[in-house]
Amino acid sequence: MVEPRIQIRDLNVWYGSHHALKNISVDIYPRGITAIIGPSGCGKSTLLKSLNRLLEETEQVRVSGSVNLDGCNIYAPTVDVTEVRTRIGLLAPKPFPLPMSIFDNVAYGPRIHSRVHRRGMDGMVERYLEEAGLWNEVRDRIRSPASRLSTGQQQRLCLARALAADPEILLCDEPTSALDPISAQRIERQLVQLKRRMTVVIVTHLLRQARRLADDVIFLWMGELVESGPASQIFNNPQDERTRAYLAGDIG
Amino acid sequence: MKWKRLEERFFILLMIASAVIVLGSLFFILATVVWKGLPALNLDMLIRVPTGGYYLGKEGGILNAIVGSLYLAGGATFLAFATSLPIAIYLNLYAFRSRVATLIRLSLDVLWGVPSIIYGICGFAIMLALGMRTSLLGGIIALALLELPIMVRGMDEAIAMVPIPMVESSFALGATRWETAIRVIIRQASPGIVTAILLAFGRGIGDAASVLFTAGYTDRIPDSLFSPAASLPLAVFFQLGTPYPAVQERAYASALILTVIVLAISITTRFLTRGSVDHIVR
Amino acid sequence: MVQGEFITQLLSWNEKRKHPFGFTRRVKNLMAGRVMGGVSLVAAILVPLIAIALFVRARPILTIKPITELLFSSTWHPIKGSFGFYPFIQGTLWVTSLSMILAVPPSLLTAIFLAEYATPRIRGMIKPLIDLLAGVPSVVYGVWGMLTIVPFIGKFVAPTLSTTLGFIPIFQSDNPTGYCLLAGGLVLGVMVTPVIIAMTAEVLSAVPQGLREASLALGATRWQTVKHVVTKRALPGMIAAVVLGFSRAFGETMAVLMVVGNVPQVPGSIFDPGYPLTALIANNYGEMMSIPLYDSALLCAAFILLLVVLIFNLISRLVLLRLTRSS
Numbered sequence: 001m002v003e004p005r006i007q008i009r010d011l012n013v014w015y016g017s018h019h020a021l022k023n024i025s026v027d028i029y030p031r032g033i034t035a036i037i038g039p040s041g042c043g044k045s046t047l048l049k050s051l052n053r054l055l056e057e058t059e060q061v062r063v064s065g066s067v068n069l070d071g072c073n074i075y076a077p078t079v080d081v082t083e084v085r086t087r088i089g090l091l092a093p094k095p096f097p098l099p100m101s102i103f104d105n106v107a108y109g110p111r112i113h114s115r116v117h118r119r120g121m122d123g124m125v126e127r128y129l130e131e132a133g134l135w136n137e138v139r140d141r142i143r144s145p146a147s148r149l150s151t152g153q154q155q156r157l158c159l160a161r162a163l164a165a166d167p168e169i170l171l172c173d174e175p176t177s178a179l180d181p182i183s184a185q186r187i188e189r190q191l192v193q194l195k196r197r198m199t200v201v202i203v204t205h206l207l208r209q210a211r212r213l214a215d216d217v218i219f220l221w222m223g224e225l226v227e228s229g230p231a232s233q234i235f236n237n238p239q240d241e242r243t244r245a246y247l248a249g250d251i252g
Numbered sequence: 253m254k255w256k257r258l259e260e261r262f263f264i265l266l267m268i269a270s271a272v273i274v275l276g277s278l279f280f281i282l283a284t285v286v287w288k289g290l291p292a293l294n295l296d297m298l299i300r301v302p303t304g305g306y307y308l309g310k311e312g313g314i315l316n317a318i319v320g321s322l323y324l325a326g327g328a329t330f331l332a333f334a335t336s337l338p339i340a341i342y343l344n345l346y347a348f349r350s351r352v353a354t355l356i357r358l359s360l361d362v363l364w365g366v367p368s369i370i371y372g373i374c375g376f377a378i379m380l381a382l383g384m385r386t387s388l389l390g391g392i393i394a395l396a397l398l399e400l401p402i403m404v405r406g407m408d409e410a411i412a413m414v415p416i417p418m419v420e421s422s423f424a425l426g427a428t429r430w431e432t433a434i435r436v437i438i439r440q441a442s443p444g445i446v447t448a449i450l451l452a453f454g455r456g457i458g459d460a461a462s463v464l465f466t467a468g469y470t471d472r473i474p475d476s477l478f479s480p481a482a483s484l485p486l487a488v489f490f491q492l493g494t495p496y497p498a499v500q501e502r503a504y505a506s507a508l509i510l511t512v513i514v515l516a517i518s519i520t521t522r523f524l525t526r527g528s529v530d531h532i533v534r
Numbered sequence: 535m536v537q538g539e540f541i542t543q544l545l546s547w548n549e550k551r552k553h554p555f556g557f558t559r560r561v562k563n564l565m566a567g568r569v570m571g572g573v574s575l576v577a578a579i580l581v582p583l584i585a586i587a588l589f590v591r592a593r594p595i596l597t598i599k600p601i602t603e604l605l606f607s608s609t610w611h612p613i614k615g616s617f618g619f620y621p622f623i624q625g626t627l628w629v630t631s632l633s634m635i636l637a638v639p640p641s642l643l644t645a646i647f648l649a650e651y652a653t654p655r656i657r658g659m660i661k662p663l664i665d666l667l668a669g670v671p672s673v674v675y676g677v678w679g680m681l682t683i684v685p686f687i688g689k690f691v692a693p694t695l696s697t698t699l700g701f702i703p704i705f706q707s708d709n710p711t712g713y714c715l716l717a718g719g720l721v722l723g724v725m726v727t728p729v730i731i732a733m734t735a736e737v738l739s740a741v742p743q744g745l746r747e748a749s750l751a752l753g754a755t756r757w758q759t760v761k762h763v764v765t766k767r768a769l770p771g772m773i774a775a776v777v778l779g780f781s782r783a784f785g786e787t788m789a790v791l792m793v794v795g796n797v798p799q800v801p802g803s804i805f806d807p808g809y810p811l812t813a814l815i816a817n818n819y820g821e822m823m824s825i826p827l828y829d830s831a832l833l834c835a836a837f838i839l840l841l842v843v844l845i846f847n848l849i850s851r852l853v854l855l856r857l858t859r860s861s
Contacts, residue, residue: 052751054750054751057746057750059653059654085751085752086752096748099766099767108752108762109752112758112762113753158748161752162752165752165753256755260755264757266643267643267644268647270641270644271644273640281670281678335573335577338569338570338573338574339570339577341570342567342571342573346567346570346571347574356574356578359581361847362847365781365843365847366581366584366843367784367785367812369785369815369836370588370785370839377587397580400580428559429563429567457671458671458674460672460673461787461788461812465819485673485788488674489788489792492677492680492792504681507674510671514669515666
């Protein structure tokens, strides 16, 4: 039996008085893509953002329960939240390149953690841009502003940037929703490559994308965990009535 | 790796210190004005005009300045209002987002930055050329010029916040832009509009440089648009300039009166934006 | 009101249809539109009009004296016909620069605190107070300056600084009164602070939250995010805010005039009295008519003042316009 990487226990999230996530307990297994699916507003992004504690940056958010990464609760008071975010990276739906050059965007993560020496930086940037599938397109203009890239290129840049921080787990929040089909395909391809060496958790409202990519599936409905398990099991033999209805397109 | 924590803590301290300095200055100013002005404040100051020997320390009050300021700022605010509301409506309803609107807004923003003494000296030059002497009317026009950009900006923002679906439903019912403006938009934006008026009034009543040359100064309450008018800021300034400590004390009291008026206006605008009015849709 | 397209389509249909009862309404609408448009256009040309008016009245002296003499001569003797603005230009520059040096760091820091660190409650408490500071009339600032700043400088700051740092020329002092450029700079600095804070806070909150989250998700602290990402993105706007503050300080009259000493000499130290252009105009308008060319000279000074303020204002506004357009 494989040990789960992340264990979520009794996670509850409130936005003000709105109870967004109710008593979520689920495991996420290493190396592979876990897809969180469900209709809009069911709490998918909330669940994802609770894994790297980005939720706290929103005002009036209250979290209870625990999220254990390799046994340690990331919500423990002694934990440094920036450490958590270094180990768990995030790719947002809309690409936000930082106001600097392509090179500096990728180098941002390592630089703020003072990790890599200046000499090693060039090679490192190239490596991650390669892994994100962007290197060939930008190798000649790596010092030019990142804002000049197309949306698809920007999202791949954000992927490279997230990878450069050397996370063990990568969270992707609807990573292709702002992209055209071709760019979306490229991102998906890179994610499939990535799952060999890290744990990937992706939120998507596109069932077909989930079917393409997922090894494991978590199905949320109105803030509750309905069903979770290997993809083949969920897609071919859903246990819960709601899962069946959602997969058939009857609801959501 | 602890540098980043230290740096953050250092700058947070610096930021809090800055905020404390800024707010502290406000309280320092208010405290000074109250501390020096309150002792010299008495009823006479408020209800009497200066007698002949007022500036030498004899009796009287600054009613001339209080009334003068109210006339000046009141007249100017009215004039500015009559001009600002049409401009704000035009910008939002007739010329929205066009180049013309951007140009007009830019022009008014630049007007906003013109120092008040320019209005004063320009007004004075024009009055000289027309053969006019310092008068209430001159002061009102100069002040209206000062208040105009402030008021337009406030009204512009207030009207821009009217929800588009509300405007669209008025059009869908067959109303013209003018009718929508009068019946719907002004009503919905009225707290913001009134706030803009009050803010401009507060600015106008406190300004000295623009009325210095145009409204002049006098010991009497102005009885016509063409007589000179005293104003509170100038009352403070002139009383401060005398060598008699008793008169200087009165200057502090006058400053206190002026500050109280401006503060009252500011607080009123706070309540306006916060309080709810029945027919306004939120 | 944005998204004008649906509105324009709906409008043209409404206002062009040939409904017999709608004639007066259509006419009213048209006339109202024309009148309001006319008023707006007049308002828009006010600034050039004022500039022209000033220039016309300033021309007499400009035709007689070369502009270089007006700008760079230090002799100010109206009765003898010498109109050298240099001491006053210097006075304005010194006092405005001092106010910027004193005001910009605390203003920017306070604005960053308000926009990035303060909770909504704290923000709601501090913002109104800053607006209050902005509303204090300039004479009241002047009174406060005379009562507190001037004696403070005269009795403590000037003696201490001129003895400790007196080897540096700008800290030398032979002025025992405290009515000096530093007093003007301090008072002006406080006056200008709300302007810079308000605009900087606005520019900072316009930076999209997604950008902050992108930086935080990489493991940056809030301060690193502010330092490397937010301020970099907001930099043009922050500069525009400072430039606006500068132009405000440049044009301020009453408060400065009450604390700065009003001695027409070229300043050599922050403890020297100064005589800014605005104070020159305000103090001497009464004698304008009695001496030949004096009125023209003062109006020329006003014109120069207006020109400088206009240029700075325009630059600041155009930068902000480009910013809002690109976002």
